[in-house]
Amino acid sequence: MPASPRPPVRALRELHVSAQGLGCLPTTAFYGRPDPARAVATIRAALDAGVTLLDTADVQGLGAGEELLGRAVAGRRDEVVIASKFGMVRSADGAFQGLCGEPSYVRTACERSLRRLGVDHLDLYYQHWTDPAVPVEETAGAVAELVSAGKVRHFGLSEPSVATLRRADAVHPVTAVQSEWSLWSRDIEAEVVPACRALGIGIVAYAPLGRGFLTGGIRTTDDLAAEDFRRGQPRFSADGLAHNRALLDRLRPLAAERGLTLAQLALAWLHHHGPDVVPIPGTSDPAHLTENLAAAAVRLDEDDLAAVAEALAVPVLGERYAPALLAMTGN
Template identity: 50%
Template sequence: MKYINLGDLEVSRIGLGAMGMSHGLTGAGTDDAESIRTVHRALELGVTLIDTAEIYGPYINEELLGQALKGRRDQVVLATKFGMIAHSGAGPWNLDSSPANIRTAVEGSLKRLGTDHIDLYYQHRVDPDTPIEETVGAVAELVAEGKVRHIGLSEAGPDTIRRAHAVHPITAVQSEYSLWTRGLEERVLPVLRELGIGLVPFSPLGHGFLTGTVRDEADFEEGDFRRGNPRFTGENFQRNLRLADEVQAIAAEAGATPAQVALAWLLAQGDDIAPIPGTKRVSRVAENTAADRLRLTPEVLARLSSLPPAVGDTHTEAGMRMLER
C-alpha cells in the first residue's frame, strides 16, 4: 500500500468506508463478526484511513468500529462526522452544526469509538443555519484541546471551503466522486488544489453499481437507500447498466475486476485523492486494496474518462438539498 498526504495528514492511498457494515445497505448489521474481520484485514493490508459517522445507525457503526479497533487504535487514521443529528431534540437527519451541538456530538463519538481523539472530524453536511465560520471555530477549539487532530468538510461547495479554510486549515473534503459522479471536477477540485486540501471520494464504486454485481432493483432489501435513489430505479437503472457493462468490458481486457478498474481510474486523477470504498466483506477489502497496484494505460484512462455520465440524481430530492457542489 502506498501513502499520500491529505493536507499534512498521511493516509493510505485507499481507505475503508465502514457505513455499509451497519447502515443503509442490504445486509447491513447482519454479520458484525465478518465486519470486524474486514477491518482487521484492511489494517493487515496497509489501510490506515477508516471512515464512519455518528448518523450511521445512528451510532451503531461507531460502536462497531470501537470494538474492531480495540488494541489497534494507533494503526488507524480514524475519521468520523457530525452535524446530521440535532442533539437538542430534533434528532437524526436534522442538520445542526452549531457549536453547542458539536460539543455534544464529539463527546458521544469519542466514547463510542473508544478513543481520546478523532484524527479527522468532518462536518457531514453544510448547515445553512450556522455560519461556517462558527462551525469551524468550534472544531478548532477541539483541535486546541487535543480531541480532534484535523478538520474536514463533506459535500461543501467552493465558497464554503474558502471561508472555512480562512478560519482554520481544512485537511480534506469528502465528496461523492467516481466514474459516474464527476460534478466536482469543474468547481470544487480546482479550489482544493489551490488551497492544498485533499479529496476523499466516498462511494467510489457508485454504491456498488460499478462493480457489475448490481443487476436488478429487486436485489435491494427494505431499508436499502438505493431503493429510492433515482439512479437505481426504473429507466435510469436500465440505462446505467450500460455504463457498468462498459467498465466490466474494460476490466476484462485489463485482467482486473471492475471495482479495481474504477478505483485505479480515481487514483490516476491525482496524488491528493484517497478514496474510501465501503465493504463489510474480507474478500472485497482485499480486492479493493489491490487496485493500488493496477496501472491503466493512457488509452484505457481516456476510454474510461469518456464514458457517458450516469442518468439520474445521486440522491433523493431531500438529499440533494443538503449538497453543495
C-alpha cells in the first residue's frame, strides 16, 4: 500500500482546500448507527493528516451531524473549511418532505447551522438540490446576502443542471458544484463538468466510493444494517448487488496489480480528472480514512486508465436513488 502523505492543496475557484475532503454523512446517519466517539476521532485524525474540507448538511441526523462536527473541530476552527447544505426539508421523524429555496428559509437554515456547529460563519454553503418552486435567482440572492453579512464565505450548488448553474452564477459566483461522481455514477461528465470548467467552478465529488460498494465490502443486503438507507436504493437491491459485482470483479485484479485497494483505485481515478476535482469519501473509521487518503498520491498512467475504461464497459444495474429521491435531484 502506498504511503499516505498530507494531501496537496487544490482550489475551488477562490477557495483553497485539501485535494481530498471528508464526507461526514457516515458519522451520524443513513449508514447505520456509528459510534459518536469514533466518528469524532476520525474527523480529528483527518485534520491531523492535513484534510481541510469537511462536508456536512443540516439533514444529516436532523442536525446531529453538524453538532458532532462542531464538537470535533472545537479549538481548531482556523484549520478547517466547513461546508454545509440547506434546502432539503425533513420532519421530526426523519421523513423527507421536499425542497425549499425560499429566501426566508435560507436565512433561518443558516442561523441554525451556525448555532449547531458553534461557528460564526460557513466557509461553503450549498443549496441541497434545487427547489423547482422557487427561482434559483431568489435563492442565490439570499445566499449573497449571507455572504455580505459575513455569515457565509462561498456559495455552492448540489447536483444542479447546467442551466440552473449558469442562472445562479449570474446572481452570485458559484464556488463549487457538488455532485455524485464515481466509477459507477458518471452522469455529470457529459455536460456539468465542462460547464463548471468553462465558468471556473470547482467540482466536489460526493459518494466517490459508490456509497461503499466500490470498496468491495458490500456483497449482499445482509452486509447493511437494518436501518441503512442503502437498502432502499435500487443498486443495493439483491438483483442490483448481484449484477454490479461484475464491475468489482473486473476492477479487483487491476487494483491488486498496482498494489492498491479497490477504494484507492476508485479515488485515484477521480483524482486523475484534474486539480479542480475534490473527492469527499465519507467514513467514521480512522483506518478507512488512512486508506482513502493514500489515493491522493497515486498516479495512474495511460495503461491503467485504459484498463479501468475497459472494466467500466460493464453496465451498472439500477438507478442511484429510489424514484422519490431521484425525482428531487432533477432540475
